[in-house]
Amino acid sequence: MLAALAAVCQWVGAAVLASLTAWVASVALDKLRPLRLLDSLPSRAVLITGCDSGLGHELARRLDALGVPVFAGCLFPEGPGARRLAAGCSSRLRMLPLDVTSDQQVADAVASVQAALSAASGTELWAVVNNAGISDMGEVDVTPLKKFQQVLDVNTMGAIRVSKAFLPLLKKSKGRLINVTSPFGRWPVPMGSPYCLSKSALIMFSNVLRMEMKQWSVAVCTVDPSGCETHITDTECLKLKYFGNIEKTFPDDKESVRQARKKNCEITLNGVKWLIRKDFSKVIDEMVRTCVGKNAQRRHTAGFMDTILFDTIYMEPEFTSWLFWTIVNIIYR
Secondary structure, three states, rough: HHHHHHHHHHHHHHHHHHHHHHHHHHHHHHHHOOOOOOHHHEEEEEOOOOOOHHHHHHHHHHHOOOOEEEEEEEEOOOHHHHOOOOOOOOOOOOEEOOOOHHHHHHHHHHHHHHHHHOOOOOOOOOOOOEEOOOOEOOOOOOOHHHHHHHHHHHHHHHHHHHHHHHHHHHHOOOOEEEEOOOOHOOOOOEEEEEHHHHHHHHHHHHHHHHHHHHHHOEEEEEEEOOOOOOOOOHHHHHHHHHHHHHHHHHHHHHHHHHHHHHHHHHHHHHHHHHHOOOOOHHHHHHHHHHHEEEOOOOOEEOOHHHHHHHHHHHHOOOHHHHHHHHHHHHHOO
16 A cells, blocks of 8 residues: 555656656746747837836837837826937837826827828737836835725726727737736735735736637737836835825824834835846847737746746745745844
8 A cells, every 4th residue: 555655656746847847948948939020010010108217118119129110108208218218219109198097198099099000001000018007115004095096097907998998909900918017916015015906907807808809819918027127116216105105194103103114114125126137128028029029928927037936936925925025024124
């Protein structure tokens, strides 16, 4: 009996090891595969939201350099970020005023894109990238409901609003809808519930929409950028937001509580700094692959190690989150 049980355990162990090896090898092969672009890029227009700075800004530059007509949605179309983008790109790039929380601006963007496509014979809207996003910071009990609403309005409802508005054009081109999600939509982060919630909801929206769009041959993809130094991960800005939430939540006679919470915030932000990288070129590479590469996948994570790390974390998100933040507290406490 014991011999039979030992034999079964050996077979199970061998099967698990073989599966793990095959998974790691498949990820490695995927990341090593050279980028193969679609044909006729000048006729495949791409709309990107949140191009004032960060990932949207750099993706617009990269696609424009490849000859792709880009509609760059900017919250501040006359701002410094939009001006830098326009100055560094070709005349193909079109700037659009686009606040994703505004029904009117989204409708105006649809009209502008349709007019531009009509004027450019043979050009179609091939992809829409829902990239616009904001963040806030604070435990649930200190974060005002208004802050939850603001983050959800941009990160989740903004993406849904833009998606619904542009789906008719994507159905016509049989193109791609790309939602920029986050590892934190699957991995809980203390003091990050507004952002985690908004990205988790966007992931589920993408999964449902992917199933619904199959009959129209529209690919729905997500990109999980990890640890990019953008305005969303600006630790000083996040600290100021947190301190503001604390001041509004706790009265003056709770100064000791305020100071303790602020200390915890600084510890958490030191942990966040571990995850941030200044060079996010690999993320832009993956976003380009998702927009105009052949054989787009359902979910894209930039880099071999990031894919292995976060796919492993997703198997036990609560335990790995607890372990990571416990280590951070030990180091910085």
